Amino acid sequence: MLNITSIKKGLVIDHIRPGMGLKIFEYLKLGKADFTVALIMNATSNKMGRKDIIKIEDVIDVDFAMLGFLDANITVNVIEDEVITEKINLSLPVRVQDIIRCKNPRCITTVERDITHKFVLLDKEKGIYKCEYCDHIYSWEG
Amino acid sequence: MLKGRHLVDPQDFSIQELESIFELTQEIIDKPEEFNSICHGKILSTLFYEPSTRTRFSFEAAMLRLGGGVIGFSEPGSSSVAKGESLADTLRTVAAYSDIIAMRHPNEGAPKHGIQYCPVPLINGGDGGHQHPTQTLTDLFTILESKKRLDNLTIGCCGDLKFGRTVHSLIKAMSRYENVKFILVSPKELQVPDYIRTEILEQRNIEFQEVERLEEVIDQMDILYMTRVQKERFFNEADYVRLKDSYIVDLKKLKDAKEDLAILHPLPRVNEIAVEVDDDPRAWYFRQVKNGMFVRMGLILKLLGVK
Numbered sequence: 001m002l003n004i005t006s007i008k009k010g011l012v013i014d015h016i017r018p019g020m021g022l023k024i025f026e027y028l029k030l031g032k033a034d035f036t037v038a039l040i041m042n043a044t045s046n047k048m049g050r051k052d053i054i055k056i057e058d059v060i061d062v063d064f065a066m067l068g069f070l071d072a073n074i075t076v077n078v079i080e081d082e083v084i085t086e087k088i089n090l091s092l093p094v095r096v097q098d099i100i101r102c103k104n105p106r107c108i109t110t111v112e113r114d115i116t117h118k119f120v121l122l123d124k125e126k127g128i129y130k131c132e133y134c135d136h137i138y139s140w141e142g
Numbered sequence: 143m144l145k146g147r148h149l150v151d152p153q154d155f156s157i158q159e160l161e162s163i164f165e166l167t168q169e170i171i172d173k174p175e176e177f178n179s180i181c182h183g184k185i186l187s188t189l190f191y192e193p194s195t196r197t198r199f200s201f202e203a204a205m206l207r208l209g210g211g212v213i214g215f216s217e218p219g220s221s222s223v224a225k226g227e228s229l230a231d232t233l234r235t236v237a238a239y240s241d242i243i244a245m246r247h248p249n250e251g252a253p254k255h256g257i258q259y260c261p262v263p264l265i266n267g268g269d270g271g272h273q274h275p276t277q278t279l280t281d282l283f284t285i286l287e288s289k290k291r292l293d294n295l296t297i298g299c300c301g302d303l304k305f306g307r308t309v310h311s312l313i314k315a316m317s318r319y320e321n322v323k324f325i326l327v328s329p330k331e332l333q334v335p336d337y338i339r340t341e342i343l344e345q346r347n348i349e350f351q352e353v354e355r356l357e358e359v360i361d362q363m364d365i366l367y368m369t370r371v372q373k374e375r376f377f378n379e380a381d382y383v384r385l386k387d388s389y390i391v392d393l394k395k396l397k398d399a400k401e402d403l404a405i406l407h408p409l410p411r412v413n414e415i416a417v418e419v420d421d422d423p424r425a426w427y428f429r430q431v432k433n434g435m436f437v438r439m440g441l442i443l444k445l446l447g448v449k
Binding site (some may be wrong): 104106107108109110111112113114115122123128130131132133134135136137 | 228229230247248249250251252254255269270271272336337340341
């Protein structure tokens with residue numbers, strides 16, 4: 001079993017869908033961090049079988065809405081003095097901006113410069129969004 | 143209050159606001175001479191990023207019949223768009239010269255993006271395969287004229303329902319009225335897009351059926367909205383050969399239809415309505431095309447706040 005030391009103060013992003021950890025790591029720009037970070041991939045999990053985990057030895061600003069969009073099953077643990085002081089369960093945000101791109105090849109976002117890519121949540125259960133410009137459906141399943 | 147508003151999506155206006163446009167449209171039809179100089183000194187810009195005959199002509203004719211002026215382009219090659227100008231900058235510029243803008247654009251969602259930069263009313267004259275709200279105003283007005291109501295109707299939409307933006311806009315608009323049912327007739331590969339089915343029809347609990355053959359359902363319809371099915375839209379030749387005649391209305395099929403059916407078509411037609419139907423009292427499509435100009439006159443007056 002791989003051991004990663006616990007952190008004194010910071011965040012543990014837990015229950016990340018396997019394979020999504022690296023994407024979140026990149027989204028949070030942790031590759032450029034000057035504090036201790038750990039990305040654990042394919043850790044064993046009673047609940048999920050396998051999961052990814054990110055540990056961050058610092059208090060950073062995280063856009064939980066966007067994190068929820070990347071993976072709504074994530075739990076964020078806030079750590080103070082090596083103790084979990086807060087557990088944040090994420091959910092899908094109603095709106096997302098500049099995280100994903102519309103897959104409709106005829107959408108205005110494919111041709112217009114400097115346009116904000118905007119999506120609105122259509123179905124919370126199925127995780128379905130639609131492009132605010134062309135109404136094209138977006139879901140993680142493609 | 144419609145003064146200063148944009149029209150991007152057929153649902154941008156409330157039912158009451160649509161009624162006010164239709165009342166004004168009827169006034170214009172009844173007494174055109176009272177409106178022929180009402181927009182003197184006002185300018186409509188028509189920005190047509192892709193070809194159009196009916197929509198552009200009807201907008202321009204509408205403004206000219208109101209006594210206003212028209213500037214614009216009918217293909218982007220003759221404008222600064224060809225130099226790579228963004229849509230946002232083009233609209234800012236054109237809005238500086240005009241009082242109202244009508245735009246057709248090949249990219250879906252272009253008007254939704256454009257209104258953020260457009261201080262004068264922007265009217266969507268069609269955006270890709272997405273929406274065509276002024277056609278919808280025309281369709282609604284023609285339905286109202288033919289049936290004297292917009293509720294309690296069974297509306298058949300036939301042809302290419304996937305790429306036919308006029309159908310998408312019509313379903314969106316008509317789904318707001320009481321007890322409206324839809325019969326959607328198309329080959330499987332050309333059925334309405336998912337967002338129309340889930341967001342409009344299913345979420346609003348609107349009764350609808352999807353079938354492949356017009357002859358099986360034509361007897362149930364109060365309105366038959368025809369669109370063109372292009373051969374290249376079919377996935378294979380065999381399906382095209384099997385189904386092509388199902389999307390053509392002729393007098394033989396109309397034998398089973400109601401006496402007071404109203405047949406609409408956004409035009410241009412190719413062969414989906416046989417010429418023999420033109421003289422049938424159920425043919426409303428040429429009346430509909432004329433209504434397109436009158437409705438746009440009413441819309442321009444409302445958005446400019448002139449009436």
